[in-house]
Amino acid sequence: MKMKPNPHLTNRKLWAIIPAAGSGSRFSKTEFKQYQIIENKTVLEHTVNRLNDLPLAGYVLAIGAQDNYAETLHFKNRQNAHFCLGGAERVDSVLNGLNYLAQFADEDDLVFVHDAARPCVTTQCLENLVKVAIEQETSAILAIPVRDTLKCVENDQDISKTVSRDYLWQAQTPQISTLAKLKKAIEVALANNIVITDEASALEYSHEPVQVVMGRSDNIKITYPDDLELARLILQAQQQILQ
Template sequence: MNHNNPQQPPQHPKLWAIIPAAGSGSRFSKTELKQYQTIQDQTVLEHSIARLNHLPLAGYVLAIGQADDVAQNLNLAQKEKAHFCLGGAERVDSVLNALGYLAEIAHEDDWVLVHDAARPCVTTACLEQLYKTAQDTGQSAILAIPVRDTLKRVARAPQIEKTVSRDHLWQAQTPQIAKLSVLKTAIEFALEQQHIITDEASALEAMGYAVNVVQGRSDNIKITYPDDLELARLILSAQQQAL
């Protein structure tokens, strides 16, 4: 790991971003990757990265598949800050690979944002609030929104088993932010203990680290199914009109 001074954390920690983009996205399509679908003449991935670059990033790392011949040829925002590494079989593996890459060029106390490649609608205001919260508290944080729909438990479809209380429940989003060494250690520990890791916060929680929620917006959708793409088009258009 690269240390300017191993005895002292940097006076002004840098901010980096990781975008895991090696997944197959099989729920979207068996043949087409959702991050390379086009909205307003740009791919979903280009939109997502453009949003992240509203923050003062020192750089961003894309974890991509071995056969990916698209990402490095895109017109990415601030492409001089782009780094690429090989992704893994699962999202968590891609994030860990990117953290390993960053550990060679960044300080262990630098902040790292992890953001889904297929979340192109996150707003600048939400990004800034998330980063400010992490800086002010010195703790990890995620964007999330309170669950507002009635939740049903269905153990054996189609019959409802029971209604689940939505009190105290939040729906996690990305970006999620943590210190480089903290997140890397947490993911390594969680994988070693065979915990189920669905996002960065779940790895941090498994090690007992504090993670704060920063209320995001419901329009920060993740494109998962084909009809989400049309919704993202509408959201991006509405956001641009509001500017």
């Protein structure tokens, strides 16, 4: 399904940055999770192809210095692919991607940032996120309300208290903002030694409004080896719905 042209996007372009330089140590000490195979494609190909269901002007993959594999992959709309050097941490890769984009993109263009190992995001969620960002003129993220009971565990696996779920949401990606707002927010946060866990945390530090857009629980991030099988089942189920 293709996103219908939005009149508010007429003079602005939509880009995506995919930080893909991390080793994913929780997945494996030797293997990269973004290059694991599901249904004859790498996780990264699934991720990039899903983003390209939207009318992207281009997408930037921030990859490791020794990565000679990413540029050989068969991405959708390969002619719109750009590559830049990633950084030591995810936030560094995102900033490198923004600096790369700033060479030719307009500062008011919209930029998605999406995890390389999140291949199951639906086109509808992507469209909803863009719609909110444009119509509300705000930065926005996909997220879902926390469902489970949360426990605070401090020492020796002993529960110290139960944490209220009220007002708590689990952040997902993509997260979207303008090129200028996101670049400045990350630069300011890093200059002040603020820990940046996602793009929204940098925007929050700069007092930029960020709106939550309802995501889906099947927009999983592959973190551990058994997540691969879950992602495979989700992608198969999504494909059956489209058929």
